[in-house]
Amino acid sequence: MILDGKFKTLKTAALALMLSACTAMPQSQTPEVALNDKVSVQLPSARSLGYSLTASQLIVATWNADESKRSEQLPVQLQVSADKLVLAGFSSWGTRILSLEYQDDQISTELLTGLKGVLPQPEQVLFNLMITLWPSSAWEAPLNKVKWRIIDTENSRAIFNSAGEQVIDIQYSNADKLAGEIRFHHLIDDYTITITTLQRQIAPLTP
Known part of the structure; x- marks a missing residue:
């Protein structure tokens, strides 16, 4: 995931959004x-x-800017079923x-006009959630296609690029990933995202 400074001007953009009529661009x-x-x-796949x-979650992005640390928050709602993710x-x-809606091998996204280039793209937010929550077995085949690797230990996850260089370090504060804080650190671009699950409901998949 490439942060590209997306969180950096969220508050400014939010103020502009309040002052202007903006529509979603699907x-x-x-x-x-x-x-x-x-x-x-x-x-x-979602399944x-x-x-x-x-789940209701809070994503906090932290990065270095102008010789000081900056951070922004993004509350999110995530719904995953057997055939769809919202x-x-x-x-x-x-x-x-x-x-964002992910179904039938297609992603449909909407981002309010005026926030493009300011917020991270919805699919990048989704990547952060999926790379931290989905089992490594779900990621192995997609990453192998681009010669990247995923390695899990008891409370951590590491993502390596095709050169064998670790790119992402993920730390879990609880064995139950949804019960504790998840810390996602991009080692190359040097930014950190923490994901905290505030509320959750879990159920078996339907056939």
């Missing part, structure tokens, strides 16, 4: 996401999570500012 594409400027990976999930991101006052 887009549809194949389920791929950029790992870097040259490599994209196909996302695992490969292994269970149905409805993701929505909200402003601090509760307005939906991005959304």
